[in-house]
Amino acid sequence: MKRNNFIAVLAAAFVTMMFAIYAAFIFAPEEQTMGIVQRIFYFHIALAWVPYLAFLIVCIASILYLTKRETKWDQLAAGSAEIGVVFDTLVLITGPFWARVAWGYYWTWEPRLTTSLIVWLLYIAYILLRRSVGEHDKRARFAAVFGIVAFVSVPINFMAIRWWRTIHPLILKSTGMELSANMRVAMFASIIAFTVLYILFLQLRVAVENSNEELEKLKDEIGS
């Protein structure tokens, strides 16, 4: 990990996050029907975007690993999957808080929520699979295949509110977004801030994988 690169991303994450918080709490007007709890939406939607991106990276990196057999792609997939699960966990936490106030209950087995839980469980299984296989090449191969297959759940999750009858709000419609200009600014500010945070975490996580590999080599050297 290049130090200057890391500091630049850290600074960008701080600045964009400060602006996102300002935009979500001060810049965006209060929504008339739901009131203050609607402000969860700015972070919730941004948090939901990151796992989509993270799992897409897992899928692409897995394909690249299977075709090129380079460890860096396996490391990228491993890091991205873990970060995706962290952000997906936050989606599953923030959503029910909003739902309790808006719908009157935390959870319901409707298509978007159910598929979100399935996506989350699939990528937890991906992480568990990585931990359960000891041999490096075998683990990377199994994980790559799983990472590609599991990605099928992501577009299903995204389209769930379009394909099936659901009570989950639909913000991004084919006709446009039902948001005022200031609300859009707050939403995009949050999306940018959390994307930069994802890049920052990914740099750290790949650095962990690199160090781990160095450690494995040293262990082999001592063992031989």
Place this chain on the structure above:
Amino acid sequence: MDDMGFRFMVMAYFAVWIVLFGYVFFIGSKIFKIQKDIQHLTEVVQKKSK
């Protein structure tokens, strides 16, 4: 509803930052532990080569 909305919004944002800081701490401690192990094993390899 607004009082309840405010409480739930605060709880949601609080949960987000707790989890994110927790994750940063988790990665940080992982890097620290691995670096320590690498340092130790490097010393062992150097001693062995002597």
